[in-house]
Amino acid sequence: MRSRKPSSRRGDLRIVQYGLGAIGVACARAVLETEGLVLAGAVDVDPGKAGLLLSEILEASGGKPSARVDGPASRMTVAATLARALDGRRADIALHTTQSSLRRVFPQLRACMDAGLSVVSSTEELALPFATEPAIARKLDALARKKGVAVLGTGVNPGFVMDILPILAAAASRDVRSIRIERVLDAGKRRASFQRKVGVGLSPSEARRRLHEGGFGHIGLLESALLVASGCDLHPDEIRETSHPVIATRAMKSAFGTVRRGEVAGLHQSLSGLRRGEEILRLDVVMALGVSDTHDAATIDADPPVRLRLEGGIPGDTATIGALLNAIPRICAASPGLHTALDLPIPRPFARTRR
Amino acid sequence: MRSRKPSSRRGDLRIVQYGLGAIGVACARAVLETEGLVLAGAVDVDPGKAGLLLSEILEASGGKPSARVDGPASRMTVAATLARALDGRRADIALHTTQSSLRRVFPQLRACMDAGLSVVSSTEELALPFATEPAIARKLDALARKKGVAVLGTGVNPGFVMDILPILAAAASRDVRSIRIERVLDAGKRRASFQRKVGVGLSPSEARRRLHEGGFGHIGLLESALLVASGCDLHPDEIRETSHPVIATRAMKSAFGTVRRGEVAGLHQSLSGLRRGEEILRLDVVMALGVSDTHDAATIDADPPVRLRLEGGIPGDTATIGALLNAIPRICAASPGLHTALDLPIPRPFARTRR
Numbered sequence: 194m195r196s197r198k199p200s201s202r203r204g205d206l207r208i209v210q211y212g213l214g215a216i217g218v219a220c221a222r223a224v225l226e227t228e229g230l231v232l233a234g235a236v237d238v239d240p241g242k243a244g245l246l247l248s249e250i251l252e253a254s255g256g257k258p259s260a261r262v263d264g265p266a267s268r269m270t271v272a273a274t275l276a277r278a279l280d281g282r283r284a285d286i287a288l289h290t291t292q293s294s295l296r297r298v299f300p301q302l303r304a305c306m307d308a309g310l311s312v313v314s315s316t317e318e319l320a321l322p323f324a325t326e327p328a329i330a331r332k333l334d335a336l337a338r339k340k341g342v343a344v345l346g347t348g349v350n351p352g353f354v355m356d357i358l359p360i361l362a363a364a365a366s367r368d369v370r371s372i373r374i375e376r377v378l379d380a381g382k383r384r385a386s387f388q389r390k391v392g393v394g395l396s397p398s399e400a401r402r403r404l405h406e407g408g409f410g411h412i413g414l415l416e417s418a419l420l421v422a423s424g425c426d427l428h429p430d431e432i433r434e435t436s437h438p439v440i441a442t443r444a445m446k447s448a449f450g451t452v453r454r455g456e457v458a459g460l461h462q463s464l465s466g467l468r469r470g471e472e473i474l475r476l477d478v479v480m481a482l483g484v485s486d487t488h489d490a491a492t493i494d495a496d497p498p499v500r501l502r503l504e505g506g507i508p509g510d511t512a513t514i515g516a517l518l519n520a521i522p523r524i525c526a527a528s529p530g531l532h533t534a535l536d537l538p539i540p541r542p543f544a545r546t547r548r
Numbered sequence: 549m550r551s552r553k554p555s556s557r558r559g560d561l562r563i564v565q566y567g568l569g570a571i572g573v574a575c576a577r578a579v580l581e582t583e584g585l586v587l588a589g590a591v592d593v594d595p596g597k598a599g600l601l602l603s604e605i606l607e608a609s610g611g612k613p614s615a616r617v618d619g620p621a622s623r624m625t626v627a628a629t630l631a632r633a634l635d636g637r638r639a640d641i642a643l644h645t646t647q648s649s650l651r652r653v654f655p656q657l658r659a660c661m662d663a664g665l666s667v668v669s670s671t672e673e674l675a676l677p678f679a680t681e682p683a684i685a686r687k688l689d690a691l692a693r694k695k696g697v698a699v700l701g702t703g704v705n706p707g708f709v710m711d712i713l714p715i716l717a718a719a720a721s722r723d724v725r726s727i728r729i730e731r732v733l734d735a736g737k738r739r740a741s742f743q744r745k746v747g748v749g750l751s752p753s754e755a756r757r758r759l760h761e762g763g764f765g766h767i768g769l770l771e772s773a774l775l776v777a778s779g780c781d782l783h784p785d786e787i788r789e790t791s792h793p794v795i796a797t798r799a800m801k802s803a804f805g806t807v808r809r810g811e812v813a814g815l816h817q818s819l820s821g822l823r824r825g826e827e828i829l830r831l832d833v834v835m836a837l838g839v840s841d842t843h844d845a846a847t848i849d850a851d852p853p854v855r856l857r858l859e860g861g862i863p864g865d866t867a868t869i870g871a872l873l874n875a876i877p878r879i880c881a882a883s884p885g886l887h888t889a890l891d892l893p894i895p896r897p898f899a900r901t902r903r
Contacts, residue, residue, distance in 0.1 A: 360894065361894050364708065502856070511722075540720075
């Protein structure tokens with residue numbers, strides 16, 4: 194029998210929520226609810242949001258209204274720029290949830306760093322930018338060092354379920370020969386904007402056209418694959434991404450009404466990493482209505498082999514909020530610069546709702 | 549389609565194998581086989597081993613003889629002390645696999661540090677010594693800093709399957725309320741010394757007596773529990789450990805002949821972490837002959853909840869070797885001092901057999 198003292202109360206961290214889409218609104222709400230965090234400002238470039246009271250946006254978002262929109266937060270307006278949101282006040286960290294494209298968000302990240310904020314961002318292309326966008330990554334890293342702040346791109350996918358978790362699962366094995374990772378989720382349980390993103394209700398030809406155009410479906414499969422390759426010392430010499438619509442075999446309910454048989458129920462996206470023609474890396478993500486066996490899994494061919502499974506799977510939205518908030522203490526303790534999940538201490542739960 | 553260049557060849561690291569029990573012998577063999585590692589010396593305090601050729605011990609251990617016991621390694625003798633093993637030559641890291649008790653191994657760890665070696669150790673009580681042995685931990689930390697070396701206690705359990713992996717699985721969740729972790733393994737597939745450790749073939753009363761005396765069964769459940777508590781910000785105010793023998797319900801084969809019905813087939817050890825009387829942490833490890841549903845699992849009550857399962861479970865011995873070898877690059881990159889798995893970057897596979 195032993196006793197442990199509870200850790201001392203953490204000093205409050207001042208957080209700016211940058212971006213108030215579905216994830217950003219949920220993040221802002223979570224910051225308001227979380228012990229040790231204070232919401233110091235909210236930014237959205239959308240002229241339809243800037244100038245509104247944050248409390249209005251939170252109420253309109255449909256989730257349970259936060260009991261914590263009180264004190265200064267009850268009068269907080271959404272600012273169109275970071276400078277206006279801060280208005281000379283100090284803050285510690287930006288939770289940045291705007292877009293997937295690193296090129297597009299670069300000016301936003303720069304503004305955060307210029308204001309002396311460390312950044313935790315959900316931008317998928319920031320998960321392993323040294324591999325995918327080396328020039329921008331070097332620029333971000335240099336700027337972060339100069340300003341003495343730390344920057345991390347993370348989230349649930351990429352950043353957790355299809356990369357970091359499988360990498361750790363392989364960490365007691367030698368001679369990793371191949372890794373197969375799959376994520377199967379029920380799009381019917383996700384919000385309307387997610388269902389739209391995976392083509393629910395489109396005709397198959399329209400879905401194929403959009404897949405061909407790009408920027409459609411899940412963004413970040415390449416980042417996950419490169420994280421796994423880097424983390425497991427696998428060296429594919431060729432990477433192939435293929436995607437196809439999942440066709441409804443019966444009528445199903447969606448956020449936009451009934452999807453008929455023959456219409457698109459979702460997407461199946463795959464990435465294959467080959468070395469000398471042999472598949473050493475395989476990632477599959479299935480996001481469709483009517484999927485019953487939702488799960489996350491990884492099969493690692495190594496000594497010993499590992500078969501990991503998350504029964505029911507990790508739900509995307511709530512886990513994204515968790516992953517972003519839980520990254521806060523690690524980014525606070527990190528050295529200045531641009532980081533990836535591979536060079537920081539292991540992610541762990543931190544966020545607790547105030548009592 | 550993208551290409552990635554293979555990373556440049558790692559500089560060879562010089563490893564001393566400290567301890568040549570079953571795990572140590574397997575470690576030495578693995579070092580000889582692994583790309584980027586060189587075996588620089590072998591130490592065992594056992595007078596029955598010191599002075600023997602390492603190649604004799606490797607052959608006697610029954611595993612496949614390593615094709616790599618050539619060059620200097622073919623003439624390497626086992627030394628009784630680290631000083632004799634090194635004989636003035638440089639080395640980088642000690643793989644330390646001797647005993648579970650931190651007090652007992654302290655002089656060995658000090659000798660490694662005095663010789664300028666960083667240490668990766670399988671000593672179970674070194675997994676989170678700041679919590680369990682704070683005075684020794686502070687001494688080790690100060691010494692490591694003074695000598696400019698890094699020290700880590702790790703392995704598969706504690707150090708991976710019942711602590712670090714569940715912590716990471718919880719890392720996209722908020723409000724972790726409780727964690728239940730179980731490890732069920734078939735003692736019939738483990739070596740004789742393991743079967744002896746879990747009481748195979750004893751009478752139930754003898755097994756209970758040894759459990760009561762301590763130092764019997766799996767060591768490290770407390771370390772795993774404290775790692776999880778620390779990593780997941782759980783604060784049990786009481787920890788209870790209970791263990792009981794698993795009784796054979798039919799005759800079963802063991803490493804020592806047939807175990808009869810009514811004799812001990814293994815152990816079931818449990819640890820319960822309570823807060824105000826409520827169980828917030830529960831670890832169960834079942835190690836017995838005749839277990840069919842071998843697995844590792846973690847059930848995390850949080851938002852979102854997580855149910856993780858490793859089908860078939862992680863085999864202890866091969867995974868311990870993997871975990872120790874895979875820690876080498878992290879300990880090389882670590883700052884001087886005593887580390888735990890919670891403050892280093894995420895564990896990941898590194899060890900690859902030379903081609």
